[in-house]
Amino acid sequence: MLFLAEEAERIARSYPHQLSGGQRQRILIAQAIACGPSVVIADEPTASLDPTTQMEILGVFRTLRKNLGLAMIFITHNPALLGGFADRVLVLYAGRIVELGPAEKVLASPRHPYTRSLFQAIPPFLSETHSAHKKKLAAIPGDSLASSLPREGCPFEPRCPERMDVCKSQEPGLVKLSEAHVVSCFRYEGQE
Ligand code: SF4
Structure with a gap:
């Protein structure tokens, strides 16, 4: 637990270039969730992340949706991410x-x-x-x-x-x- 607190402190004091893409994405999500929203609009939240980190970020969203009862609008150019995640799909052209x-x-x-x-x-x-x-x-x-x-x-x-x-x-x-x-x-x- 002490380790987590120290790690959070280190990350909070870091510049963006000192963090990985996944860490930066988690920080953005934390900032959005801190406002206590009932709806989150995530525009390409996994773009430019490697496939493993993409799956981790989807896991974070899944947990937040379940635990906080959040509604989410997830905007993506990669429909492969939506299986098992989205309830409804809207395709725009x-x-x-x-x-x-x-x-x-x-x-x-x-x-x-x-x-x-x-x-x-x-x-x-x-x-x-x-x-x-x-x-x-x-x-x-x-x-x-x-x-x-x-x-x-x-x-x-x-x-x-x-x-x-x-x-x-x-x-x-x-x-x-x-x-x-x-x-x-x-x-x-x-x-x-
Ligand atoms: S061009 Fe015609 S067939 Fe093709 S999507 Fe449009 S309405 Fe449908």
Whole structure:
């Protein structure tokens, strides 16, 4: 216990460059939690951390959620982190909701073409075989710069492998696939 107190004292007196990425991240989390929030918005909280530290930080969040009853909005570009962590997943493209649903459904069976393409671009998990790591990663063609977005129609249309004629001129609304699962894509219209 004495060791922990001394370590906390040392860390409190350290400059950021004297701490590891994981330590700096924990300090930020502690600062946020010290305010007694009921909701925490964590924007890319594991970016630039190594996979082991990422898992440790997720563990910290899990414990805080459980012990303090915190609601959390976790923003990430790595959907692989969400399994077993998120309750609901909301996927945005060009500032619009393209898919929203229970995490286990969206992660196991994504419906929107962008969600599917995004998940196919996740690097194979570390436990996979060496040959799996050698496979070329899938990429989504084109880019999402504001200057590349179409003036009308579905914002994902120029990059969508499933686009249809209607996608060029009209923007899809949200289609309800189930009580809690919605998707913004003409492919699902009429299936409500
Ligand atoms: S509306 Fe059309 S372009 Fe947009 S995601 Fe669906 S199929 Fe693709």
